[in-house]
Amino acid sequence: MTDQTGWPDSPHPLLYDKVIRRALREDLGRAGDLTTDAIVPPAAKAVAELAARASGRIAGAEVALSVFRRLDPDVRAEIRLPDGADAEAGAQIAILRGSARALLSGERTALNLLGRLSGIATATRTIVTAVAPYPARVVCTRKTTPGLRLLEKYAVRAGGGFNHRFGLDDAVLIKDNHRIVAGGVTEAILRARRHVGHMVKIEVEVDTLEQLEEALALEIDAVLLDNMSVEILSRAVQMARGKAVTEASGGINSATAASVAATGVDLLSVGWLTHSAPALDVALDFHPTR
Numbered sequence: 001m002t003d004q005t006g007w008p009d010s011p012h013p014l015l016y017d018k019v020i021r022r023a024l025r026e027d028l029g030r031a032g033d034l035t036t037d038a039i040v041p042p043a044a045k046a047v048a049e050l051a052a053r054a055s056g057r058i059a060g061a062e063v064a065l066s067v068f069r070r071l072d073p074d075v076r077a078e079i080r081l082p083d084g085a086d087a088e089a090g091a092q093i094a095i096l097r098g099s100a101r102a103l104l105s106g107e108r109t110a111l112n113l114l115g116r117l118s119g120i121a122t123a124t125r126t127i128v129t130a131v132a133p134y135p136a137r138v139v140c141t142r143k144t145t146p147g148l149r150l151l152e153k154y155a156v157r158a159g160g161g162f163n164h165r166f167g168l169d170d171a172v173l174i175k176d177n178h179r180i181v182a183g184g185v186t187e188a189i190l191r192a193r194r195h196v197g198h199m200v201k202i203e204v205e206v207d208t209l210e211q212l213e214e215a216l217a218l219e220i221d222a223v224l225l226d227n228m229s230v231e232i233l234s235r236a237v238q239m240a241r242g243k244a245v246t247e248a249s250g251g252i253n254s255a256t257a258a259s260v261a262a263t264g265v266d267l268l269s270v271g272w273l274t275h276s277a278p279a280l281d282v283a284l285d286f287h288p289t290r
Helices: 014-027 034-039 063-072 100-131 149-156 176-183 185-195 209-216 228-239 255-260
Strands: 045-051 076-079 092-101 137-139 171-172 201-208 222-224 243-251 266-271 282-284
Touching: 014 063, 034 222, 045 076, 045 100, 063 076, 063 092, 063 100, 063 228, 092 100, 100 137, 100 255, 137 171, 137 185, 171 176, 171 185, 176 185, 176 201, 176 266, 185 201, 201 209, 209 228, 222 228, 228 243, 228 255, 243 255, 255 266
Parallel strands: 137 266, 171 201, 201 222, 222 243, 243 266
Antiparallel strands: 045 092, 045 282, 076 092
């Protein structure tokens, strides 16, 4: 989702407040920030800026600011580069004003989240740019950091991508192991159809054109075309055209994405966006106090 400005809608803070509280408890431990508490008076104020050390796509600015506000609700911030914006190296993302203790104690937690989410958004932007000449959408997977799925999938949207399932309860996705246990494509689909309601979509993963033909005969909603060569993928897309949504997965990166999208496939499923994208280098720089 995006608002009228084109920026992605940030998740409501209630949805990730537990993530922030858990991360802060992990860092503050039992005794709090020993260094800051020893050096900085409780009433001290400071001005600092969130800055990008490398160029990339920003995601998680509001999340990072929520870290500081969790430590002190009076911390004020002015976002200069919102989520979904591209930053050059050295760019100012936000200016923060408030409790020096809150800014110092929340620094690492905020930067960890901002860097992680911006890295995912930057990687997503790279793939989205590669397939821009084609109508295919780039989607993420459930290969996310435990506890961070909501935020990592949001970062994919900030990078211009789209979300696949958020969880196992979103839709039916019959994978190869499901087929093996069920005894084949047809039996797996029939069992799924008997189990779920009419509003639930059914997608099935296939490895061969024969499996695809079997799945299409049962009028499923979508097919996951797994680890197919570009030549086989092109044939699969033609077979499924007008019958099911097509999704390609396996080995898709910035070098291969365009050739995959050129087959006419509807979706490119890219798991490494959320499990292996490098974090964007970001920093919190304090302004000198007088």
